[in-house]
Amino acid sequence: MTGLSHRRLCVGIAATVAAFGVWKYAPGTLLDRSGFMTVVDGVANPPFFVSGSGGHVSPWQLQTFSSNSKPDKRQAPVIVSLGDDVDGIFQSSPLAPVDFAVVLRNFQRLGANKAATAAVLAWEVPDPSGLLALEKCLERFESLVMAAPLSRGAVSSIMPPSFRRASVPLAAIHGDVNALPIVNRIALPGVLLGGEATLAGFSVLESEDSSRYAPLLAQWGDRVVFSFSLLTVLQRLNLSISKVEVRLGESLKLSANGPIVRIDKYGRLAAPLQPLAAYAEISAEDLIDGGEDLFPKQAPDPVILRDDRTAAETATRKFSRMLSYTIAALACDDGLSRLHPYPRLRLGWEIGILLVYIILLTVICGASSFVRGLGFIALVGVCLSAQWIAVGMVSVWLPGLAILAAIAAAVIAGNFSVWYQSRRRLDQQA
Numbered sequence: 001m002t003g004l005s006h007r008r009l010c011v012g013i014a015a016t017v018a019a020f021g022v023w024k025y026a027p028g029t030l031l032d033r034s035g036f037m038t039v040v041d042g043v044a045n046p047p048f049f050v051s052g053s054g055g056h057v058s059p060w061q062l063q064t065f066s067s068n069s070k071p072d073k074r075q076a077p078v079i080v081s082l083g084d085d086v087d088g089i090f091q092s093s094p095l096a097p098v099d100f101a102v103v104l105r106n107f108q109r110l111g112a113n114k115a116a117t118a119a120v121l122a123w124e125v126p127d128p129s130g131l132l133a134l135e136k137c138l139e140r141f142e143s144l145v146m147a148a149p150l151s152r153g154a155v156s157s158i159m160p161p162s163f164r165r166a167s168v169p170l171a172a173i174h175g176d177v178n179a180l181p182i183v184n185r186i187a188l189p190g191v192l193l194g195g196e197a198t199l200a201g202f203s204v205l206e207s208e209d210s211s212r213y214a215p216l217l218a219q220w221g222d223r224v225v226f227s228f229s230l231l232t233v234l235q236r237l238n239l240s241i242s243k244v245e246v247r248l249g250e251s252l253k254l255s256a257n258g259p260i261v262r263i264d265k266y267g268r269l270a271a272p273l274q275p276l277a278a279y280a281e282i283s284a285e286d287l288i289d290g291g292e293d294l295f296p297k298q299a300p301d302p303v304i305l306r307d308d309r310t311a312a313e314t315a316t317r318k319f320s321r322m323l324s325y326t327i328a329a330l331a332c333d334d335g336l337s338r339l340h341p342y343p344r345l346r347l348g349w350e351i352g353i354l355l356v357y358i359i360l361l362t363v364i365c366g367a368s369s370f371v372r373g374l375g376f377i378a379l380v381g382v383c384l385s386a387q388w389i390a391v392g393m394v395s396v397w398l399p400g401l402a403i404l405a406a407i408a409a410a411v412i413a414g415n416f417s418v419w420y421q422s423r424r425r426l427d428q429q430a
Helices: 003-025 030-041 097-109 128-139 161-165 228-237 314-321 323-331 347-364 369-394 400-429
Strands: 048-051 060-064 078-082 114-117 143-151 167-169 198-205 217-220 223-226 245-247 251-253 260-262 280-283 303-307 340-342
Touching: 003 347, 003 400, 030 048, 030 060, 030 369, 030 400, 048 251, 078 097, 097 114, 097 128, 097 303, 114 228, 143 228, 161 167, 161 198, 198 223, 198 228, 198 314, 223 228, 228 323, 303 314, 303 323, 314 323, 347 369, 347 400, 369 400
Parallel strands: 078 280, 078 303, 114 143, 114 303, 143 198
Antiparallel strands: 048 060, 060 340, 167 223, 217 223, 245 251, 251 260
């Protein structure tokens, strides 16, 4: 076999194996997804959300976000505000367990079977009878989400059951989980987190400033816990925690058909926080004698108990102030466009394109090294240009990765063949 024939055989085999291997196994991989996002970034205005798997059955799909979109006031929650109790309505200030039991019993009396308490229920030495009354009251809710601040300490604690029920394993998260805030304990002693049906999320993270970008995720051991705001939206929409799809640096999808929100690589809401009034704000004192129409019937669930005391810590006040906006932003994706699919070509067309490239590569490899180099560069340029044009003008995703793999394999195989033939000649001369 002549040196040229040997080189063409090596290039043809290598390019064919690489092209069809990548063509079969690359769709849906991180590399393929990154390639699609790189191309789309040049033809679409970010931010955007990518779904699908890049295959013939489930092609890549694009949705763009409007940077000018604002949360819908109708998605804001009904807030029961726990203030300073200047009139001394309750037994003690700050409220004792029995006072909270009175407030939450009135939630149930007024028909709020879905409830959430953003106010942290924590006492170092609570009254036993009042605590028992409060625990029984919490158990009567059909659905209940509670909150607690989390921190990272030298000594870690076991994750409470209510947090574990509202968490997912690290393996369920797409992206670099090491960028997430790390926590390992509740920041306060004696926090009450309800019974077996209760879910718990964090109110604030001691290591994070939630005044501008709300944190939604945190890493606790081998699991990821969610924010209180996120859990209340899942509670409102009756969505399963296990169905939440998280892609760090891209998006958080609440379910297959649920809202989609943009998040950064740290698990924070990507949109800066802005003040938004609650759907309705009712003082805790007004619940005592409130009539059945106190909670607006058309308002979304759940009714939320919020800590608005002036004596509350700064982080707690910031969390309370932005609670309505965060929940409204998570519950609605009105700023998201319709799905725009980028289907693949028919199998016959894609196989034909790959074969054309393989033939061109075998022809080019017989030329001089200078011409080969220009030829390989030209084929790469044609591949990339065609990919951008196909995406931007006809919304089609070509097998570009497979073509680039064939070119790379041809370059390596061609150079190896030249080296091998040169080495063989030297051995024969010796």
